[in-house]
Amino acid sequence: MQRTKIKDALAATQAMDEIVIKGWVRTKRDSKGFSFVEINDGSCLQNIQAIVDHTPEIEATLADVGTGAAVGITGSLVESPGKGQKWEVRGTAIELIGTADQETFPLQKKRHTDEFLRGIAHLRPRTNKYGAMFRIRSALAQGVHKFFAERGFFYVHTPILTGSDCEGAGEMFRVTSLEHGSQAPVEQDFFGRPAHLTVSGQLEAEMFSLALGDVYTFGPTFRAENSNTPRHVAEFWMIEPEMAFVDLAGDMDFGEEMIKYLVAHVLDTCASDVELFAKWVDKSLMPTLETVLNREFVRLPYTEAVDILIKSNKKFDYPVEWGIDLQTEHERFLCEEKFKQPLYVYDYPKSIKPFYMRVNDDDRTVAAMDCLVPRIGEIIGGSQREERMDVLLARMKEMDLPEDHYWWYVDSRRFGSVPHSGFGLGFERLLMLVTGVSNIRDAMPFPRTPNNLDF
Amino acid sequence: MQRTKIKDALAATQAMDEIVIKGWVRTKRDSKGFSFVEINDGSCLQNIQAIVDHTPEIEATLADVGTGAAVGITGSLVESPGKGQKWEVRGTAIELIGTADQETFPLQKKRHTDEFLRGIAHLRPRTNKYGAMFRIRSALAQGVHKFFAERGFFYVHTPILTGSDCEGAGEMFRVTSLEHGSQAPVEQDFFGRPAHLTVSGQLEAEMFSLALGDVYTFGPTFRAENSNTPRHVAEFWMIEPEMAFVDLAGDMDFGEEMIKYLVAHVLDTCASDVELFAKWVDKSLMPTLETVLNREFVRLPYTEAVDILIKSNKKFDYPVEWGIDLQTEHERFLCEEKFKQPLYVYDYPKSIKPFYMRVNDDDRTVAAMDCLVPRIGEIIGGSQREERMDVLLARMKEMDLPEDHYWWYVDSRRFGSVPHSGFGLGFERLLMLVTGVSNIRDAMPFPRTPNNLDF
Numbered sequence: 001m002q003r004t005k006i007k008d009a010l011a012a013t014q015a016m017d018e019i020v021i022k023g024w025v026r027t028k029r030d031s032k033g034f035s036f037v038e039i040n041d042g043s044c045l046q047n048i049q050a051i052v053d054h055t056p057e058i059e060a061t062l063a064d065v066g067t068g069a070a071v072g073i074t075g076s077l078v079e080s081p082g083k084g085q086k087w088e089v090r091g092t093a094i095e096l097i098g099t100a101d102q103e104t105f106p107l108q109k110k111r112h113t114d115e116f117l118r119g120i121a122h123l124r125p126r127t128n129k130y131g132a133m134f135r136i137r138s139a140l141a142q143g144v145h146k147f148f149a150e151r152g153f154f155y156v157h158t159p160i161l162t163g164s165d166c167e168g169a170g171e172m173f174r175v176t177s178l179e180h181g182s183q184a185p186v187e188q189d190f191f192g193r194p195a196h197l198t199v200s201g202q203l204e205a206e207m208f209s210l211a212l213g214d215v216y217t218f219g220p221t222f223r224a225e226n227s228n229t230p231r232h233v234a235e236f237w238m239i240e241p242e243m244a245f246v247d248l249a250g251d252m253d254f255g256e257e258m259i260k261y262l263v264a265h266v267l268d269t270c271a272s273d274v275e276l277f278a279k280w281v282d283k284s285l286m287p288t289l290e291t292v293l294n295r296e297f298v299r300l301p302y303t304e305a306v307d308i309l310i311k312s313n314k315k316f317d318y319p320v321e322w323g324i325d326l327q328t329e330h331e332r333f334l335c336e337e338k339f340k341q342p343l344y345v346y347d348y349p350k351s352i353k354p355f356y357m358r359v360n361d362d363d364r365t366v367a368a369m370d371c372l373v374p375r376i377g378e379i380i381g382g383s384q385r386e387e388r389m390d391v392l393l394a395r396m397k398e399m400d401l402p403e404d405h406y407w408w409y410v411d412s413r414r415f416g417s418v419p420h421s422g423f424g425l426g427f428e429r430l431l432m433l434v435t436g437v438s439n440i441r442d443a444m445p446f447p448r449t450p451n452n453l454d455f
Numbered sequence: 456m457q458r459t460k461i462k463d464a465l466a467a468t469q470a471m472d473e474i475v476i477k478g479w480v481r482t483k484r485d486s487k488g489f490s491f492v493e494i495n496d497g498s499c500l501q502n503i504q505a506i507v508d509h510t511p512e513i514e515a516t517l518a519d520v521g522t523g524a525a526v527g528i529t530g531s532l533v534e535s536p537g538k539g540q541k542w543e544v545r546g547t548a549i550e551l552i553g554t555a556d557q558e559t560f561p562l563q564k565k566r567h568t569d570e571f572l573r574g575i576a577h578l579r580p581r582t583n584k585y586g587a588m589f590r591i592r593s594a595l596a597q598g599v600h601k602f603f604a605e606r607g608f609f610y611v612h613t614p615i616l617t618g619s620d621c622e623g624a625g626e627m628f629r630v631t632s633l634e635h636g637s638q639a640p641v642e643q644d645f646f647g648r649p650a651h652l653t654v655s656g657q658l659e660a661e662m663f664s665l666a667l668g669d670v671y672t673f674g675p676t677f678r679a680e681n682s683n684t685p686r687h688v689a690e691f692w693m694i695e696p697e698m699a700f701v702d703l704a705g706d707m708d709f710g711e712e713m714i715k716y717l718v719a720h721v722l723d724t725c726a727s728d729v730e731l732f733a734k735w736v737d738k739s740l741m742p743t744l745e746t747v748l749n750r751e752f753v754r755l756p757y758t759e760a761v762d763i764l765i766k767s768n769k770k771f772d773y774p775v776e777w778g779i780d781l782q783t784e785h786e787r788f789l790c791e792e793k794f795k796q797p798l799y800v801y802d803y804p805k806s807i808k809p810f811y812m813r814v815n816d817d818d819r820t821v822a823a824m825d826c827l828v829p830r831i832g833e834i835i836g837g838s839q840r841e842e843r844m845d846v847l848l849a850r851m852k853e854m855d856l857p858e859d860h861y862w863w864y865v866d867s868r869r870f871g872s873v874p875h876s877g878f879g880l881g882f883e884r885l886l887m888l889v890t891g892v893s894n895i896r897d898a899m900p901f902p903r904t905p906n907n908l909d910f
Contacts, residue, residue: 215593
């Protein structure tokens, strides 16, 4: 008989004479003549309770059933007299599918630290918290595709292996088919020249935007930064929309629409999973999400932002003056203290931004924007792209970027160039926003950090 | 005024007094007093025709409008008297957004070879064929997520950077933060030990399946194989479902359901794009897809497959005997000549398969399956996984795999192990199936092959 997922069983509209539940035992309590077994199969946060009457055979099986064991229970689905659950299973047979030794099984019924659970990342999705986290992560990712599909955006798989460095900066991983320490010339390497892991699919996505109109990427990106902080990992996922015939204002509109859609999507599809985080991880989670959903995002020119920071008379570690790149402390002050809601800062100084951002008429700022949200800081970074070939070439020269390396990028401005804009949204940051967790390592299945490549 | 996408304009249910169309000029024909301009914006295969009456100003602008230029046309949407299109634009104003020099623009109105277009991969999505290809690719990818979301599967981002080699074979790219030729010990590298690009997310996906039940990955995978064939690239996308409490038969059921769903999804959402391929690329495309949609996939034990091949008396380059791995020529004979439809071959010899496949009772085969489709050959490779810890450990020992390296994988069999199955589906192969293109390089945005890392 086909098993019924616990999520479906709990959502049943009527009792069922026959049902098979399979999953992992969260707790077992023996009583005189019967046992309670709480089972979770990962389909949802909730367990289903099974009450199994003892027969000699069943008692023998139950003796080996402990927390973490996999079982199958056959029986009927009946209304539960207990509170907090509508349905329970009256079990007539129990199968022990996979045992779990109670001495060594690490997930006994008690709270474990996040740090401990990181060490058993292969087992932590079996806990309530990480089961919820990864169901939310999945819903958020599927919601991303749904959002774009509904708006006629095309999904583009930009390459992971790249010969270029999008930002003209950033530490990149090198990729090679040569052995460690090999002195062979780079011409003998797989690609015949240096290859790296991408830090952004933007430049390639632009090529597709200039052909298909509205496109997006959603894939892994990499940074070889040797930072051991709760906000840095070597591998993470990024969403990068790119839109033809859209300017910076349209770019900001779209980013706001997207964040609101995704927050609403998660609240819609993962209510009880999010509730867990609101209850146990971040008491202010729901008010924060309400603010994101209901407030129109503030839009603040960089120059005004700098004024506000200077006039605040607040003591920052990094002193503020026009021309600096805003630091996390500045962003958090603006977002959490001054405005207490999401905001965009836009029109940044040209001197601190990459070559592809569109130069404004003042010639000292570019059409760049960052979106700041409470607790996270920057969640989106984007810009209108420089579509004027002469301006682009002048910027590249100014910044010492070799034109022949970017010939194809420049080419796109040579033929039918149009105004276009886009941004990058760090997927894990969005997940941290909707769950309230403060360490990015706890928002990904198997985080990669310096000296950590387990699993 | 907001632009209207051409796809939406062509699907209009009534005329519109005001409309703005923006896109790239495919052709322009001047007539006495007016000009025809065919515009494409990538939202669909079809162009929209604009008829622009001449004024001195408009004529001056039109003089600089050539194939490939970007324009904006303002006017009204009216019924088209011409055939083949329901609507056209009567333009009252034209804006030249981006010019295209007619001497150098490489996409003039003639057919270009696929090879030529590979050299300008940044521009080829502006052609009919590659615009269609990448819209289909997007629909197929979005369809994958839709398929899994509808079935309650959770999307897992398994890591790209890995310390393990899933198949115990296959040439892998090495990833490092050390400089080329550096003699520093590997302990000084970013992860303190050798790191590679993943060839499969399966082992990690299994961990999530044993917690959340039904999961899947969909991400890039890598092979450092130095093969210059129409079927090999260094970077490609793979879909890997993994299902708890499912055996090999259920695995095959699910693969068949998935392929049929995705083929139907593309026919549904990309009818005219697929038509282009059926007309110009592969005349047998539609019959092939009909076969895939309508036939129940044959299921053939490996041992019977070998019998059939031997009895066929066909001369193969690789002679057939029990124990060999089937070659493409064998697979194509079975699929295209013998059965003339999709089929599964299953229960392969243990000796040619990886350690994680479940050993059958005969102890000489494993519960492995390959799905073969016409023209492509193997499109799915999967198996029921070995859930019995003692058997798994014995297999690992037999194959000299270090247990301490796979401690976490073995751990999953130690605690609540359950029967589970999964497979890998090469996304580009599926795209080749639904478009009929025969070179994998033409099914991806920017293909990576030996000595080729452009764009």
